[in-house]
Amino acid sequence: MAKVTTPKPAELVTSIDLKPSGKEWMDTPAEIKPGTFCWGAKAKNLNIVEFPNARDWNPSEEDWKLPENWQEIFLTGMKNLLDKYRSFKVFMDICVRCGACADKCHFFIGSGDPKNMPVLRAELLRSVYRRYFTTSGKLLGKTAGGRELTIDVLKELWYYFYQCTECRRCSLFCPYGIDTAEITLMGRELMNLLGLNTDWISGPVANCYMKGNHLGLEPHAIMNSIEGMIDDIETITGIRINPSFNRKGAEILFVTPSGDLFADPGTFTCMGYLMLFHELGLDYTWSTYASEGGNFGFFTSNEMAKRLNSKIYAEAKRLGVKWIIGGECGHMWRVLTQYMDTWNGPADFLEVPVSPITGTRFDTSRSTKMIHITEFTADLIKNGKLKLDPSRNDDLIVTYHDSCNTSRGMGLLEEPRYIIENVCNHFHEMPENTIREQTFCCGSGTGLNASENMELRMRGGFPRANAVKFVKDRHGVNMLANICAIDRATLSASMDYWVPGVRVTGVHEMVANALVMKGEKERETNLRGEPLPGKEGN
Amino acid sequence: MKILLPLFVVVALVVIAFAGAQANLQAFFGIVVPYAAVAVFILGFIVRALKWGSSPVPFRIPTTAGQMKSFAPWIKQNKIDNPSSRLGVFARMALEVLVFRSLFRNTKTELHDGPKLVYGSEKFLWLAGLAFHWSFLIIFVRHFRFFMQDVPFVIKIMESLDSFLQIGAPLLYLTDVVLVGAVTYLFLRRVVMPQIKFISLPADYFPLFLILGIALSGILMRYFTKVHIVGVKGLVMGLLSFSPVIPEGIGSIFYVHLFLVSVLLVYFPMSKLMHMGGVFLSPTRNMANNNREVRHINPWNYPVHVHTYEEYENDFREKMKKAGLPVEKE
Numbered sequence: 001m002a003k004v005t006t007p008k009p010a011e012l013v014t015s016i017d018l019k020p021s022g023k024e025w026m027d028t029p030a031e032i033k034p035g036t037f038c039w040g041a042k043a044k045n046l047n048i049v050e051f052p053n054a055r056d057w058n059p060s061e062e063d064w065k066l067p068e069n070w071q072e073i074f075l076t077g078m079k080n081l082l083d084k085y086r087s088f089k090v091f092m093d094i095c096v097r098c099g100a101c102a103d104k105c106h107f108f109i110g111s112g113d114p115k116n117m118p119v120l121r122a123e124l125l126r127s128v129y130r131r132y133f134t135t136s137g138k139l140l141g142k143t144a145g146g147r148e149l150t151i152d153v154l155k156e157l158w159y160y161f162y163q164c165t166e167c168r169r170c171s172l173f174c175p176y177g178i179d180t181a182e183i184t185l186m187g188r189e190l191m192n193l194l195g196l197n198t199d200w201i202s203g204p205v206a207n208c209y210m211k212g213n214h215l216g217l218e219p220h221a222i223m224n225s226i227e228g229m230i231d232d233i234e235t236i237t238g239i240r241i242n243p244s245f246n247r248k249g250a251e252i253l254f255v256t257p258s259g260d261l262f263a264d265p266g267t268f269t270c271m272g273y274l275m276l277f278h279e280l281g282l283d284y285t286w287s288t289y290a291s292e293g294g295n296f297g298f299f300t301s302n303e304m305a306k307r308l309n310s311k312i313y314a315e316a317k318r319l320g321v322k323w324i325i326g327g328e329c330g331h332m333w334r335v336l337t338q339y340m341d342t343w344n345g346p347a348d349f350l351e352v353p354v355s356p357i358t359g360t361r362f363d364t365s366r367s368t369k370m371i372h373i374t375e376f377t378a379d380l381i382k383n384g385k386l387k388l389d390p391s392r393n394d395d396l397i398v399t400y401h402d403s404c405n406t407s408r409g410m411g412l413l414e415e416p417r418y419i420i421e422n423v424c425n426h427f428h429e430m431p432e433n434t435i436r437e438q439t440f441c442c443g444s445g446t447g448l449n450a451s452e453n454m455e456l457r458m459r460g461g462f463p464r465a466n467a468v469k470f471v472k473d474r475h476g477v478n479m480l481a482n483i484c485a486i487d488r489a490t491l492s493a494s495m496d497y498w499v500p501g502v503r504v505t506g507v508h509e510m511v512a513n514a515l516v517m518k519g520e521k522e523r524e525t526n527l528r529g530e531p532l533p534g535k536e537g538n
Numbered sequence: 539m540k541i542l543l544p545l546f547v548v549v550a551l552v553v554i555a556f557a558g559a560q561a562n563l564q565a566f567f568g569i570v571v572p573y574a575a576v577a578v579f580i581l582g583f584i585v586r587a588l589k590w591g592s593s594p595v596p597f598r599i600p601t602t603a604g605q606m607k608s609f610a611p612w613i614k615q616n617k618i619d620n621p622s623s624r625l626g627v628f629a630r631m632a633l634e635v636l637v638f639r640s641l642f643r644n645t646k647t648e649l650h651d652g653p654k655l656v657y658g659s660e661k662f663l664w665l666a667g668l669a670f671h672w673s674f675l676i677i678f679v680r681h682f683r684f685f686m687q688d689v690p691f692v693i694k695i696m697e698s699l700d701s702f703l704q705i706g707a708p709l710l711y712l713t714d715v716v717l718v719g720a721v722t723y724l725f726l727r728r729v730v731m732p733q734i735k736f737i738s739l740p741a742d743y744f745p746l747f748l749i750l751g752i753a754l755s756g757i758l759m760r761y762f763t764k765v766h767i768v769g770v771k772g773l774v775m776g777l778l779s780f781s782p783v784i785p786e787g788i789g790s791i792f793y794v795h796l797f798l799v800s801v802l803l804v805y806f807p808m809s810k811l812m813h814m815g816g817v818f819l820s821p822t823r824n825m826a827n828n829n830r831e832v833r834h835i836n837p838w839n840y841p842v843h844v845h846t847y848e849e850y851e852n853d854f855r856e857k858m859k860k861a862g863l864p865v866e867k868e
Binding site: 094172223306307366367371378409415463 | 543586589590591592593594595596597598599601602603604605606607608609610612613614616619620634638640641643644645646647648649653654655657663667727731732733734736737738739740741742808809810812813816817819820821822823827829830831832833834835836838839842843844845846847850851853854857858860861862863864
């Protein structure tokens with residue numbers, strides 16, 4: 001594939017015009033621009049998970065090698081989804097196009113492309129709905145806002161449903177709660193029927209299905225990766241940690257996104273989990289089979305998401321654990337909160353989580369039996385079970401990025417903040433319109449964190465980065481904390497592009513830096529191997 | 539064209555009704571059309587609601603707009619924006635439906651030099667929406683004086699409050715002014731604001747023109763070209779008691795008003811105006827965020843093909859043994 005260049009930040013900003021003008025959107029086919037889309041899925045990956053119409057294809061070519069009856073497949077699929085989801089049906093019918101959502105989308109703010117206004121993204125599909133599923137649309141066509149499903153329209157739908165990260169920020173502002181995430185989910189299901197997946201999503205899905213995690217790490221590779229971290233931890237703390245894998249009879253199963261095992265700065269977060277659990281003497285195990293907390297299946301079809309998610313409960317059952325802790329991840333927690341129990345529950349073979357350290361019973365998770373690690377840690381800190389030295393993080397001036405999914409699909413806002421305030425001394429919030437329930441996406445969620453669509457990612461990441469720049473200028477912020485593996489990977493790129501000098505960390509990396517462990521040697525460096533504040537001269 | 543076509547249609551509707559009344563078709567416009575319209579409205583509304591209701595809600599997907607109910611009593615839940623109980627959901631929905639809480643959050647994004655993104659407060663849409671819907675409701679309720687033999691006390695109170703400024707004779711109703719002002723604003727923003735103009739369809743302009751037509755014809759009757767008010771009441775009471783009569787000399791403008799209302803009723807169930815019913819069915823708003831406490835059942839949940847641990851171990855057994863991992867089968 002040809003190398004795609006990303007414009008410089010200044011050029012990119014100049015190209016943004018938030019006041020759309022020009023021709024009617026219905027008459028303007030999408031221009032599929034390099035740098036703003038991901039490569040098409042490969043047949044071999046779709047075949048692994050028995051997806052239909054598998055073939056190698058390239059979105060930038062004219063011919064998408066669609067099956068002959070693609071239109072029929074699409075419309076039948078749409079009818080099927082309308083019958084299965086009230087949300088979809090209602091959201092197709094009731095939008096009044098008031099425009100409250102228009103400038104709430106990070107992709108619109110970063111691109112000015114009017115079809116990235118959430119209302120219009122939905123209208124792309126709604127126009128097809130009106131033409132084929134409503135009487136007025138069938139009779140009056142365009143006058144009633146209906147539109148033929150042509151090949152150009154199909155391409156446009158594909159293009160814009162892969163420019164939405166299902167972050168739900170628009171749904172917060174909609175007077176009827178219309179959720180573009182829901183519409184994009186449906187849109188992508190329809191694309192899936194036609195084999196129109198992207199390589200960056202279908203590859204991890206196939207990996208996760210066969211090997212247990214998106215990265216395709218085989219059992220020994222997972223262990224190797226963690227052993228590398230253990231060596232580093234020993235160098236830094238003098239303590240040798242000995243975690244267990246696939247161990248039957250452990251009290252707790254720990255599941256985290258595989259991104260934490262693979263690349264910086266996620267690995268530092270993972271070291272944080274390891275150190276915390278060791279210090280507590282927690283009776284827990286990792287699993288190589290259920291070695292993925294995230295769920296890229298969620299970005300293809302509901303069924304695929306369920307198939308991948310099933311491993312967590314299945315493994316908990318096989319190992320005979322009592323309950324589950326989940327690591328820092330965004331969409332993982334939307335899936336675990338709003339879908340897992342419905343798909344693969346009831347987890348009646350597990351027990352309501354009770355912290356063995358504090359005795360706290362996590363009743364709010366009494367059905368799913370799975371708690372978020374920031375809940376676990378916040379409880380430890382509140383009960384004074386951790387010896388913390390926040391001054392070890394004194395070189396950090398921290399701000400916190402709420403993940404879309406933990407904010408708007410869960411409401412986990414204060415737990416991570418409580419931890420941050422206890423493990424570092426310099427914490428500043430970004431402006432209120434950009435955090436908590438109004439948080440902006442990193443710009444690369446829902447499987448858009450590829451490299452060939454870097455321009456799109458940087459555009460989508462602009463509002464978040466701009467808010468970071470605000471606190472960098474005002475307070476000298478140099479560290480962006482978060483609780484999401486995709487954030488850790490993608491915000492690093494976005495910071496380098498928009499706000500150089502700001503780095504990215506998981507919350508548990510900071511916890512582990514501040515954590516005073518029993519029997520540790522005097523620490524000289526943080527988990528990144530950089531001198532601790534006051535130790536620079538050593 | 540997006541604007542002119544709906545405008546033309548509404549003008550045509552006015553002309554049709556006016557000409558009809560002039561041509562002695564009062565019985566058609568005064569009896570047949572209203573009956574048909576009400577029937578279409580009721581049936582259409584029910585059919586649409588049943589259509590929505592026939593699709594299940596497979597997942598519990600509230601948009602959480604504040605701190606969840608935490609395991610920890612020392613973390614304060616936002617019980618309205620992230621409700622975990624029925625009462626919380628009720629409060630959230632009530633605020634949504636009665637005072638448009640989500641719309642109240644509205645901001646306006648501006649890109650300044652720097653580059654610097656600024657999110658300013660933007661309450662005009664909320665204000666105009668609220669003014670429009672509430673004045674429409676009050677005007678609708680005020681009309682009950684035509685539907686009942688004796689005007690109920692509540693309506694009399696409402697009327698006197700509505701006209702407390704005591705301007706002119708007949709007294710000016712504030713809601714008349716507010717409604718026309720709000721509809722005009724809602725129309726102008728679709729013409730003036732580039733984003734809104736870009737997304738607007740004929741189906742957005744048509745109801746605005748139609749409602750403006752209804753309001754203006756009503757105002758015309760009340761304040762300017764007077765109609766025979768006793769006759770109007772006689773006609774309405776006749777319709778309601780299913781013994782319709784057409785009193786003499788009501789005035790053509792009344793038939794225009796009635797016809798536009800009838801068109802609105804017919805148009806309602808097949809249009810975006812159904813947001814009135816749909817808002818109550820929106821799963822992102824009407825569900826509690828108690829997913830981890832109470833399992834939600836999906837009626838069409840079905841078994842799926844999964845890659846089992848056994849298959850996984852079969853794929854990797856040798857590697858697992860070599861790495862020292864426990865296996866189920868040697």
